[in-house]
Amino acid sequence: MSAPRIAVVGSVNMDLLTATERLPAPGESILGSAFAATPGGKGANQAIAAARAGGRVTFIGAVGSDTFALELRQTLVEAEVDTTHLREVDGPSGIATITVDAAGQNSIVVVPGANSTLTALEPADLEAIAAADVLLCQLEIPVATVLAAVAHAAEHDTVVMLNPSPAQPLPRELVALVDVLVVNETEAAQLGPDVISAVPHLVTTLGGSGAEYTNPGGAAVHADAPSVEVVDTTGAGDAFAGALAVSWMRGPETALPFATAAGALATTRRGASTSSPTHTAIETALHR
Secondary structure: OOOOEEEEEOOOEEEEEEEEOOOOOOOOOOOEEEEEEEEEOHHHHHHHHHHHOOOEEEEEEEEOOOOHHHHHHHHHHHOOOEEEEEEEOOOOOEEEEEEEOOOOOEEEEEEOHHHHHOOOOOHHHHHHHHHOOEEEEOOOOOHHHHHHHHHHHHHOOOEEEEOOOOOOOOOHHHHOOOOEEEEEHHHHHHHOHHHHOOOOEEEEEOHHHOEEEEOOOOOEEEEOOOOOOOOOOOOHHHHHHHHHHHHHHHOHHHHHHHHHHHHHHHOOOOOOHHHOOOHHHHHHHHOO
16 A cells, blocks of 8 residues: 655744743743754644655745744655755744653743744645645634635545644635544634534544544444553644544544544654654554
8 A cells, every 4th residue: 555645834943942840830840851943833743754654745934034944844845845845935844842841841932933924825736735645734824724724625636634622713715625534622612512513423532541532323443542651642632643643544443543643752852843753653553
């Protein structure tokens, strides 16, 4: 079987990561134990995760004209993600400031930068979406652009997979075009039952408890997460989404355990895009 073709329309950021013993309270200053600047952004993270999990991935997004842009592009290239559709615009690239405590929990603030300029899709972008097996989107770029990408995918029988993060009210016309909605428990609660019940396929991540798949017909699949030593949960959800997109065409019974293993393995390393496991590592974890 040939590798599935995945188109990702989304954000790419430089993650400024600080490690601390605990997360600070509002108004409190504390000392950190380590700092690193690593490429991230939910779109780029999921594109890299999909490529490492075995997909042929095209990324559609934007970087700025600052010193971070070259490294952000190069990180995608090194992961064998097609960056033909990654545009460069004047101004800063996207930035995320991330604080991670000793238990691996995190707090994140994102400044969109160049991601906010991704307001229109070019003909070549649309061709890439139409040629893909799965379109994977998130919400760190303008929702109107996500809707345009999703509508074009639906017209060309490309599976539409949406990870609605950060959670926000979704246009009804967008929800109507989603094939697979990928949420955590917090996002599911924020979106509400009207949205959750409107999609054909719902995948809910449950942290250390694994993940669940349900559909309106009552079908359900649960996958337990492999037991791992958690170092940093940053990027685990993105690793899950990327792996799910790659394995989705094999059916939920196969895709859910594969994605759950990918998400769990991502917590064993620091960073976002740098923590995504390879296809071989995921398969090894599944067969332990």
